[in-house]
Structures are given as structure tokens and as C-alpha cells.
Amino acid sequence: MTRRERVLTALAHEQPDCAPWNIELTSPEQMRVCDHLGIAPAAFFDMAGNHIEKADYNIGGATVRPGFFRDEFGVVWNRSGMDKDIGVIDEVLLKEPSLEGYAFPAPPLDAVRAASAKLLGNGRDTLKLGKIGMTLFERAWSLRGLEDMLMDFHLNQEFVRGLLERILEYNCAIIETACETEIDGFYFGDDYGQQTGMIMSPDTWRAFIKPCLARMFSRVKAAGKIVALHSCGNISAILGDLIDIGLDAYQTVQPEIYDLRTLKREFGSRLTFWGAISTQQTLPYVAPGELKRIVRETIGILGEGGGYICAPTHRVPDDVPAENIVALIEALKEQETR
Numbered sequence: 001m002t003r004r005e006r007v008l009t010a011l012a013h014e015q016p017d018c019a020p021w022n023i024e025l026t027s028p029e030q031m032r033v034c035d036h037l038g039i040a041p042a043a044f045f046d047m048a049g050n051h052i053e054k055a056d057y058n059i060g061g062a063t064v065r066p067g068f069f070r071d072e073f074g075v076v077w078n079r080s081g082m083d084k085d086i087g088v089i090d091e092v093l094l095k096e097p098s099l100e101g102y103a104f105p106a107p108p109l110d111a112v113r114a115a116s117a118k119l120l121g122n123g124r125d126t127l128k129l130g131k132i133g134m135t136l137f138e139r140a141w142s143l144r145g146l147e148d149m150l151m152d153f154h155l156n157q158e159f160v161r162g163l164l165e166r167i168l169e170y171n172c173a174i175i176e177t178a179c180e181t182e183i184d185g186f187y188f189g190d191d192y193g194q195q196t197g198m199i200m201s202p203d204t205w206r207a208f209i210k211p212c213l214a215r216m217f218s219r220v221k222a223a224g225k226i227v228a229l230h231s232c233g234n235i236s237a238i239l240g241d242l243i244d245i246g247l248d249a250y251q252t253v254q255p256e257i258y259d260l261r262t263l264k265r266e267f268g269s270r271l272t273f274w275g276a277i278s279t280q281q282t283l284p285y286v287a288p289g290e291l292k293r294i295v296r297e298t299i300g301i302l303g304e305g306g307g308y309i310c311a312p313t314h315r316v317p318d319d320v321p322a323e324n325i326v327a328l329i330e331a332l333k334e335q336e337t338r
Contacts, residue, residue, distance in 0.1 A: 001016060001017050002125040003020065003049075003050075003051040003124075003125050003126050003127070004051070004125050004126055004127045004128075004184070006018065006019075006020040006051060007020045007051050007052060007127040007309065008127065008184075009306060010272060010303075010306045010307060010308060010309060011226060011248055011249060011272050011306075011307075012306065013268075013269060013272070013305060013306045013307045014305070014306045015304075015305055015306050016306060017336075018335035018336055019299045019303040019308055019309070019310045019332075019335060020051040020052070020127075020309050020310070021049070021050070021051055021309065021310040021311060021332045022050045022051055022052045022274075022309060022310075022311045023048045023050060023311060023312060023316070023325070023328065023329065023332075024050075024311075024312070024315045024316070025044070025315060025316045025325070026084070026085050026315045026316060026317050026318060027084055027085055028084060028317075028318040029315075029316050029317060029318040029320060029325075030044055032318055032322055033322045033325045033326075035322075036322035036323075036326075037322070037326070046124075047329070048329050049329065049332065049333055050126065051126055051127060051309070052126060052127045052128075052129060052309070053119065053122075053124065053126050053127075053128060053129075054119070054128075054129045054130065054131040054187055055112075055115040055116050055118070055119040055128070055129070055130050055131060055178075055183065056115065056131050056133070057108075057112050057115065057130055057131060057132050057174050057178065058071065058072065058131075058132065058133050058134065059072060059108045059111045059112065059115065060072030060105065060108055060111075064076060066080070067079050067080030068080065068087075068090060069087065071142075072105050072108070073093075073104075073105055073139065073142070073143060074093060074105075075089060075093060075142045075143060076089070076090040076091060077089060077090065078090045085315070089142060089145070092143070092144065092145040092148070093143050093144075094143045094144045094145075094163075097144075097148075097152055097155075097156035097159040098159065099159075099162060099163060099166070102143070104166050104170060105170070107170050107173040107174050107177075108174075109173065109174070109177045112130075112174050112177050112178055113177060113178075113181065116130065116178055116181040116183055117181070119183070120181065120182055120183065127184050127185075127226075128182075128183050128184050129183060129184060129185050129186060129187040129226070129228065130174075130175075130178040130183050130185070130186050130187070131186070131187045131188075131189070132171055132174060132175075132186070132187075132188055132189070133189040134189060134190070135171065135188040135189055135190040135213075135216075136164060136167055136168070136171070136190050136209060136212050136213065136216075137149075137190050137191070137192065137209055138189070138190050138191060139167050140160070140163050140164060140167060143163070144163070150199070150200060153200060153204050153208060154204075160208055161208070164208060164209075164212050165212075167212075168212045168215060168216070171216055172215065172216060172219060175216060175219045175220060176219060179219065179220060179223035179225060183225065184225060184226055185220060185225040185226025185227060185228065185248070186216075186220045186225065186226070186227055186228065187228045187229075187230065187251075188213075188216070188227070188228070188229045188230070189229075189230040189231075190209075190213075190229065190230070190231060191230075191231050191232045191233065192205060192209070192231045192233070192235050192238070193231055193232055193233020193234045193235040193257075194232075194233045194234070195233060195234065195256075195257065196234060197233075197234050197237070198233070198234070198235060198237060198238070199233070202237040202238055202241075205238055205241075206238070206241065210238075210241055210245065213229075213242075213245060214245040214246075217245050217246040217247065218245075218246065220246070221246045226248050226249065227246050227247050227248050227249070228247075228248060228249040228250075228251060228274065229242065229247055229249070229250060229251070230251045230252060231250075231252075232252065232254070232314070233254070233257065234254075234257045234258070236258065236263075239267055239271065240267075242271075243267070243270050243271055247271065248271070248272060249271070249272040249273075249274050249309065250271055250272070250273060250274065251273075251274035251275050251309075251311070252274065252275035252276075252311075252313040252314060253273045253274065253275040253276045253302075253313065254275070254276075254278060254280070254313045255276050255277075255278050255281075255282075255298070255313075256278055256280055256281050260276060260298065260301045260302055261301055263302075264301060264302055264304070264307075268302070268305070268307050269307075271307070272306075272307045272308065272309065273302050273307065273308050273309070274308075274309040274311055275309075275311050275312070275313045275314075276298050276302055276308075276310070276311070276313065277294070277295060277298060277310065277311060277312045277313060277328065278312075278313055279312050279313050279314045279316055279317060279320065280313070282294055283312060283316060283320045283324050283325075283328070284317075284319045284320050284321075284324075286324070288323055288324055288326070288327035289327075291324055291327045291328060291331070292327055292330070292331040292334075295310065295328060295331040295332065296331065298310065299335070310332060312328070
């Protein structure tokens with residue numbers, strides 16, 4: 001099987017010749033691992049044998065001063081601290097529950113076409129997804145501030161609906177443009193969970209977020225393409241809702257939160273799981289041999305009958321020994337020889 005065929009087989013809930021996998025590292029970890037391996041950072045993807053790659057449609061923005069990046073919506077992210085890839089918001093733009101005075105960006109449709117063409121033309125036999133990070137809720141609170149946004153769900157509901165609608169319009173223009181190309185599907189990033197439950201109540205999510213996601217998902221599904229969603233944390237309360245509106249793959253599955261056997265039993269016939277190798281409790285701490293055992297055990301639980309993409313639960317941070325990244329890659333590649 002090609003790498004793309006493996007992923008498509010797993011997504012169809014059929015048994016591939018081995019579980020597909022994907023390993024992504026934060027930039028400091030990638031530099032450290034590549035130094036350990038004696039390879040250029042650009043060579044890591046192929047060395048790891050990754051099965052999935054993405055065209056990032058969060059296009060635009062620029063560095064405004066060292067360590068500070070302004071994104072396409074005008075939000076400045078402070079990346080001078082430990083988080084060099086995302087950062088923290090430097091200043092809230094919507095200080096009041098109003099869109100007055102704020103100019104939304106125009107969707108960069110020509111750049112979306114160019115990013116898609118570059119991904120599709122790279123010659124790899126991988127599954128290729130378009131990506132919108134900070135899809136909806138995250139984009140809204142990046143503009144408004146997390147605490148105020150959560151209060152606005154209850155105190156300023158018309159403002160929330162108006163803000164989400166404008167974000168939705170922007171996203172749908174990108175989705176429709178990208179779906180005219182031969183990409184295999186879309187990967188959306190939007191965190192709804194924390195370690196012990198959701199950031200908001202399930203009812204609030206259903207009232208405000210679910211209808212917007214349904215509209216985005218429906219455009220992808222109408223084009224015959226795959227829908228994947230990343231959300232950190234425990235979102236078990238809404239997994240059924242996400243399946244109902246067309247979700248194919250859920251990333252990330254955190255084993256410190258979910259019982260993997262229960263998750264597979266309850267949702268495994270309708271949802272592909274992506275993740276489950278913990279960056280919180282496993283990768284930083286266990287010895288390479290134990291890590292390999294955990295990888296094999298996890299694939300045995302979630303990969304039975306397909307429906308699993310093996311991966312770290314998040315982009316791997318730089319507290320993980322390079323030896324463990326090597327052991328993870330070895331464990332995954334050893335599937336191919338069994």
C-alpha cells in the first residue's frame with residue numbers, strides 16, 4: 001500500500017497492512033532531533049515516514065519585531081517565551097463586544113490555490129489535507145480574549161453570533177476554493193476541551209459552535225472529501241454531535257483523558273482516531289523499549305479493523321528525548337516488516 005492508501009483504508013474502517021502514522025514536532029524539538037540524527041530539519045518528514053501532510057491556509061501576517069508575529073486577522077502573538085510556534089496574545093483587539101471599527105481580512109484565495117498546488121505537486125504518496133488552524137472558537141477568542149468570549153456567550157449573544165458568522169464566511173470562502181483542487185480533505189483546529197471536560201458547556205457549544213461547524217463540514221463533504229478536527233482535552237460529550245455533522249477523524253486522542261478501549265468500543269465504527277501516544281505522560285518519561293511496547297499496545301487497541309492513525313497527541317515539545325523520537329519512528333516502521 002502507498003501511504004495515502006493506508007490512511008484512506010483506515011478512514012474507511014478497514015484493516016490496512018499496517019497502521020498509518022504521523023509525527024509532528026515543535027520547532028525547537030525538530031532542531032534537537034535533527035541535530036541528534038545528523039539530518040537537515042527539512043529531511044525529517046521523509047525520514048519519519050509520515051503519511052499525512054497539510055497545506056496551511058492561515059496565510060498572511062508578518063513579524064512586527066523580534067519574537068512578535070502579527071497574523072492575518074491582525075492579532076499579535078508574543079513568541080519570545082517558551083512557545084516559539086504559537087505564542088500568547090500580546091493585546092486583545094476587540095475590547096468591547098462590538099465589531100465596530102474592526103476590518104476583517106479578505107480571504108487569500110489566490111494564495112490558497114498556490115498552497116494547494118504546491119502540496120499536490122510535491123511527488124509524495126501521502127494523504128494531503130488543507131488546514132485551517134484557529135478555525136472558529138479559537139479565532140473568536142483570539143480577537144476578543146478568552147475570558148470575555150466565554151462571558152459573551154451568555155451576556156452578549158448577538159455579538160457572538162455576528163462574530164462567528166463573519167469568521168464562518170471567511171472560512172467558507174477558503175474551503176470552497178480549496179475543494180476545487182485535488183486535496184483529499186480538510187483539517188480544522190479548534191480547541192473545545194480541557195483535561196477534565198469542556199471549556200464551555202456542551203449546550204453552549206451546540207448553540208453557537210456546532211451550527212457553524214456543520215456548515216463548514218457540509219461544504220467539504222459535498223465535495224467528497226475528508227473532515228478531520230483537532231481539539232485538545234476531553235470532548236467526549238460532543239463526539240456524537242461531531243460524527244452527526246460529518247466528522248471522519250478526531251485528533252487528538254489523549255490517553256490520560258480517555259480510556260482507549262471504551263473509546264474504540266463506543267465510537268470506533270464511526271470515527272477514526274488520530275493520536276493517542278501521550279506527549280504529557282509517555283514520550284518525555286519512558287525508556288525507548290517501554291515506548292515501543294506502548295506504541296504496539298495502542299495500535300492493537302485502536303487499530304483493530306482500521307480507524308486509527310498513530311501519532312503523538314500533540315506536536316512534540318522539546319522536553320522529549322531525541323532517543324524517544326527515534327524509538328517511536330522505529331516502532332512504527334517495524335510494523336511494515338512484521
